[in-house]
Amino acid sequence: MTLRPSPAPAGRALGLAAAVASAILALLLLAGWAAPSWAIYTATIALAKGLVVLGLVMLLRMGLISFGHGMFYCFGAYVSGLLASGAGLTDALALTLAATLGTAALGLLLGLLLAGYRGVFFAMFNLALSMILYGALLKSVSLGGSDGVSVPAPSYFGLVPPDGMRSLAAYGFVATIACAAGFLLWLVSRSQLGLVLLGVKGNEIRLDYLGISARRLILVAYVLSAALAGMGGSLVAIVSGHVIPEMAYWTTSGEFVFITVLSGPGSISGAFAGAGVFEAVRLATGQYLPNAWQLLLGGFLLLVILFLPDGISSLARRRTGTADASAPPAGRVQGEG
Amino acid sequence: MTDQRLSLSLAAAIAASLSLAPVAGHAQETFKIGLVNFLSGPAADAFGVPSMNGGVLMVEALNAGQVPAPYDGQTGIGGLPIEFVQIDESGGAQVQIQRYRDLVEREEVDAVLGYDGSGDCLAIAPVADELQTVTIFSGCGTTRLFEEASYDYVFRAGAHTTMDNVALAHYIKRTMPETKTVAGLNQNYSWGQDSWRDFTAALTLLMPEVEIGPELFPEPGAGQYGSQISVLMRAKPDVVHSSLWGGDLEAFLLQAGPRQLFARSHVVFNMAEHVLPRMGEKAPVGLITGGRGAVGELRPRTELADWFYEAYAEAYGIPAVQGPFRFVQTILALKTAAEIAMAENGGTKPTDEEIAAALAGLVFETPSGTVEMALADGHQAIQGAAIGIAAWNDELGRLELTEVEHFAARCVNPPAGVTSLEWIEGGMVGAECE
Amino acid sequence: MDIALTILVDGLIYGAWLFLVAIGLTLVFGIMKILNVAHGALYAVGAYAGASLVGGYLFATPPAALQLPLLIVAALGVALLLGPLLEGVLLRLFYGRDEVVILLATFALSLIIEDLIKQVWGVYSYYVSEPYALFGVIEAGPLFYVGYDAFLIVVAALVGLGASAFLRLTRQGKIVVAMIHDSEICRAMGVNVSRAYLWTFTVGVFLAALAGALIAPTLAVTPTMGVNAIILSFAVVVIGGLGSVEGAALGALIVGCTRAATVHLWPEGELFIVYAVMAAVLAVRPRGLFGMPEGRKI
Structure with a gap:
């Protein structure tokens, strides 16, 4: 069976979703305009990290957890960082596209090997690979070693924003990319491909009987998630102006898994909301309780997974009582028997 | 407590x-x-x-x-x-x-x-x-x-990093002129790599006949240095240079002491000063260290x-x-x-x-x-640098840095307008040592 | 001493430490299917407990004969206090949820424990080096080894053999093995799985704390000492096959000897050699050396 986007979301639903995505983007940009300057940077980082989380959410829907996506995040960041600092390419869009494609290629290469793994072994194999990248970067004096690489200020379509506008321009760019990626992913999750992905978690053997190769599905999702992580890493590199090997360290990957579970597998906007909540909580606790922020962060996570089993994204649905437009229609598929 | x-x-x-x-x-x-x-x-x-x-x-x-x-x-x-x-x-x-x-x-x-x-x-x-x-x-x-x-x-x-490592090279030339072999134990990240680079560059300039090796680069945070100590014990270098710090340094001192490394080689550190007061009698006598400036007991x-x-x-x-x-x-x-x-x-x-x-x-x-x-x-x-050697002080009940050698700021730092490595490799031109 | 022999001895010492840390992790995973990220933090707590009792911080330093027993008592104390508390009060809330959720719960727990360590013991290092001198120094050619390191190898061997014998020879052990394979069937057969979980987790905490307390004399006890230990023991148990005691032993030996060889022959490679070995083993044996294939359920 070949998988193609099902015709269902075409037409009205598609138009509606595009309208929703544009509306969200407009709202985000408006909020950015009105928000105090100190909130902008954290919001930008949250949106960029939300992209990484989005990729992990896709894997989570298949029942897979990667403890090594910091590798792709870091790889994307270094591709952008090195192109900008070494080759003098500063256009934000070009850098992000290059990083995304490069990371997708790396994802494909590793995915061919990893698609046969499940559970803890999938998680740990990813971890091992990311730690190899971390070690290699730490050791590479020519790539800045542990101190990392400085990334020059980006330009947007040939324009370099003046000093006071840099944060806002970065925010606008990242918000646009995030909304576009979110919309594309919504299309994927509504397609036949998106629906059968859920089947991998539910029951692989049934997929076999349908003539669908779970391995190939995992490969597709893995490459997508790698590309998203690379995109997120590239955006963080452009926005923060500095990349370090620690982006590939296992605690960074752990942080993404943390946000993914915090967000829940339910929705696309939830991934960004989860990243936002995480960044805000970490910033606030770090600023006011520099000696106990880990304790509070840990406690917060425990409470969320205890009382919001489907993550923060379930909160919105619970409150409004309506289905989230981006949630997969099949809901969660439970593995039985 | x-x-x-x-x-x-x-x-x-x-x-x-x-x-x-x-x-x-x-x-x-x-x-x-x-x-x-x-x-x-x-x-x-x-x-x-x-x-x-x-x-x-x-x-x-x-x-x-x-x-x-x-x-x-x-x-x-x-x-x-x-x-x-x-x-x-x-x-x-x-x-x-x-x-x-x-x-x-x-x-x-x-x-x-x-x-x-x-x-x-x-x-x-x-x-x-x-x-x-x-x-x-x-x-x-x-x-x-x-x-x-x-x-x-x-x-x-x-x-910056250069000063203490140049000072260590001067110190070795001044107090241990018979040194023939120098090994390194520096963590495999920028601080360790840079420290070792500056130190070896300065030492080969001041004492060109010295042989360098083995060069060990443990992982940051390793905490276990058994194999590294074995390598150093087998190689028997006259001097071991290290930029370890914090818990890793303490672990290394605790492990290397009983294995007689300090009895065999002079071990010099660029910043080990900070662990001495807390380690008390547990730090090895004879350790030589700076503190990134004239600080603490080196003040x-x-x-x-x-x-x-x-x-x-x-x-x-x-x-x-x-x-x-x-x-x-x-x-x-x-x-x-x-x-x-x-x-x-x-x-x-x-x-x-x-x-x-x-x-x-x-x-x-x-x-x-x-x-x-x-x-x-x-x-x-x-700023000026200082290097001392750890000796037991009965009165304090702990090790103390003694025989402190001070180095003028302009002796161990590059002059303006030249990068550190260029300065060292170019012969440390313009250094004002007394 | 010949270089190959030196590598072997260095690798054994390092492997013994790895095995002591990893065995609790692999048992808890095998039986409870929990990959306990907080294992590293519990290892640190054990080290602090040992240092407090024996290092002269709470009481005067005890006489030599009491030092080792007190280190073990410290680990027991940590296990009896934290094992039931963490399993009975906290982890129990997450049973039945996805493996990853429980893993995340233990990750959150490790963050909390690390900060609590700082609140209780402060950030400064503790030292408990007195027991390190108990077994003297052994001269071997140009090298000197510390007797205590040999003692750690013996302890690791005893713990491994003990665990293996328990699982194979005793009735409880056989039940545990059955649980490793299928805890649902065990429950149906009348095994009190809930009590077994409590015991398993407490034993897991004990093994973590014991590793911490026994290794404490060889290094500085710091709040972050568990971070490196936990990631290395992940590698060890994954190489060996999760849930297998023999696998953990073999994994620890492989990692220990490869690392020692790398330090002697290619010092710069130490950074990633462990992970390279792990990736290589997984590429060839997807479930680790002693890993068992999972039955497919339709």
């Missing part, structure tokens, strides 16, 4: 600084600074917490007008009381950028002082210029900071240095080591520069531009001696 008291007093200090926060913008004008250093993670015990303790002590003493000459004139900064916010440096460069922006844009601090991680300094510097906020780094050592870029608002009030015996050393010991129950010495250099640089700027602008609170202008090329007194912002167009400090 003193540790509990320390964390309690730290917590109290934080609570106090928090309760101050809402008062900001109230009748009396203050000078608000952000103090940043590691409060968690592996560098917290070695550098971060002692640094913060020293910083808080200095700020409070300045506000109370208790610091001896030349700081016995105006209280606080130019009469304005200093207010501070403390930030944890752990979490990596990206997190630090976020916290830095929050400090400047939301807390609206007048200046940011601190940072011990080189990656953090490299990441923060461009942001400091973007936000046009005076930022003075304390402990990060990387020479890349000002050798690869230049900044308007960024300064480093302490010497110059001035009134200012002795006052700081004693006040710290009284407040925290333990001798001050390099962290606090380095950290207060940033505070004193800021105070001196801001007061110069105020003298010029008629006594109003100075702007960032005015402070930055006064900081460039500034010469000021610190507990570690005179510090001169001599390099990188006046943005990078040089």
Whole structure:
């Protein structure tokens, strides 16, 4: 069976979703305009990290957890960082596209090997690979070693924003990319491909009987998630102006898994909301309780997974009582028997 | 236990600084600074917490007008009381950028002082210029900071990595001229790699006949050095150079001592000074070390240095080591520069531009001696270095650094306008050693 | 001493440490299917407990004969206090949820424990080096080895053999093995799985704390000492096959000897050699050396 986007979301639903995505983007940009300057940077980082989380959410829907996506995040960041600092390419869009494609290629290469793994072994194999990248970067004096690489200020379509506008321009760019990626992913999750992905978690053997190769599905999702992580890493590199090997360290990957579970597998906007909540909580606790922020962060996570089993994204649905437009229609598929 | 008291007093200090926060913008004008250093993670015990303790002590003493000459004139900064916010440096460069922006844009601090991680300094510097906020780094050592870029608002009030390693090379030539072989044990990340690079470059210049090897690069945080010690014991080098610090250094000392490494080779460190007071009798006799400047027991015996050393010991129950010495250099640089700027602008609170202008090329007194912002167009400090050898002191009941050799700032630091490595490899031209 | 022999001895010492840390992790995973990220933090707590009792911080340093027993008592104390508390009060809330959720719960727990360590013991290092001198120094050619390291190898061997014998020879052990394979069937057969979980987790905490308490004399006890230990023991148990005691032993030996060989022959490679070995083993044996294939359920 070949998988193609099902015709269902075409037409009205598609138009509606595009309208929703544009509306969200407009709202985000408006909020950015009105928000105090100190909130902008954290919001930008949250949106960029939300992209990484989005990729992990896709894997989570298949029942897979990667403890090594910091590798792709870091790889994307270094591709952008090195192109900008070494080759003098500063256009934000070009850098992000290059990083995304490069990371997708790396994802494909590793995915061919990893698609046969499940559970803890999938998680740990990813971890091992990311730690190899971390070690290699730490050791590479020519790539800045542990101190990392400085990334020059980006330009947007040939324009370099003046000093006071840099944060806002970065925010606008990242918000646009995030909304576009979110919309594309919504299309994927509504397609036949998106629906059968859920089947991998539910029951692989049934997929076999349908003539669908779970391995190939995992490969597709893995490459997508790698590309998203690379995109997120590239955006963080452009926005923060500095990349370090620690982006590939296992605690960074752990942080993404943390946000993914915090967000829940339910929705696309939830991934960004989860990243936002995480960044805000970490910033606030770090600023006011520099000696106990880990304790509070840990406690917060425990409470969320205890009382919001489907993550923060379930909160919105619970409150409004309506289905989230981006949630997969099949809901969660439970593995039985 | 003193540790509990320390964390309690730290917590109290934080609570106090928090309760101050809402008062900001109230009748009396203050000078608000952000103090940043590691409060968690592996560098917290070695550098971060002692640094913060020293910083808080200095700020409070300045506000109370208790610091001896030349700081016995105006209280606080130019009469304005200093207010501070403390930030944890752990979490990596990206997190630090976020916290830095929050400090400047939301807390609206007048200046940011601190940072011990080189990656953090490299990441923060461009942001400091973007936000046009005076930022003075304390402990990060990387020479890349000002050798690869230049900044308007960024300064480093302490010497960079090169100094201590050049001083060690001089020390070996002076006190161990018979040295034939030198091995290295440096962690495989920028600090270790840079330290070893500068040290071997300086040593091969001063003692060209010395053979280098084996070169060991353990993983940061490894904590287990059994195999490395075996390699060093088999190779039997005359001298072992190491830039280990913190818990890894302590583990190495505890493991290498019983295995007789210190009986066989001279082991020299560029910054091991900070573990000696706490390790007491558990550190090996004969260890040779600097402290990234003339700090702690290596300090110059001035009134200012002795006052700081004693006040710290009284407040925290333990001798001050390099962290606090380095950290207060940033505070004193800021105070001196801001007061110069105020003298010029008629006594109003100075702007960032005015402070930055006064900081460039500034010469000021610190507990570690005179510090001169001599390099990188006046943005990078040089200071004197000192190296001592650990010997047992019955009276103190612990090891003490003795036979201290001091090195003039211009002997062990490059002159302006040349990068560290070029300077060393070019024969250390212009070094002013007595 | 010959270089190959030196590598072997260094590798054995390192492997013994790894095995002591990893065995608790692999048992808890095998039986409860929990990959306990907090294992590293519990290892640190054990080290602090040992240092407090024996290092002269709470009481005067005890006489030599009491030092080792007191280290074990410290580990027991940690296990009896934290095992039931963490399993009975906290982890129990998450049973039946996805493996990853429980893993995340233990990750959150490790963050909390690390901060609590700082609140209780402060950030400064603790030292308990007195027991390190108990077994003297052994001279071997140009090298000197510390007797205590040999003692750690013996302890690791005893713990491994003990665990293996328990699982194979005793009735409870056989039940545990059955649980490793299928806890649902065990429940149906009348095994009190809930009580077994409590015991398993407490034993897991004990093994973590024991590793911490026994290794404490060889290094500085710091709040972050568990971070490196946990990631290395992940590698060890994944190489060996999760849930297998023999696998953990073999994994620890492989990692220990490869690392020692790398330090002697290619020092710069130490950074990633462990992970390279792990990736290589997984590429060839997807479930680790002693890993068992999972039955497919329709």
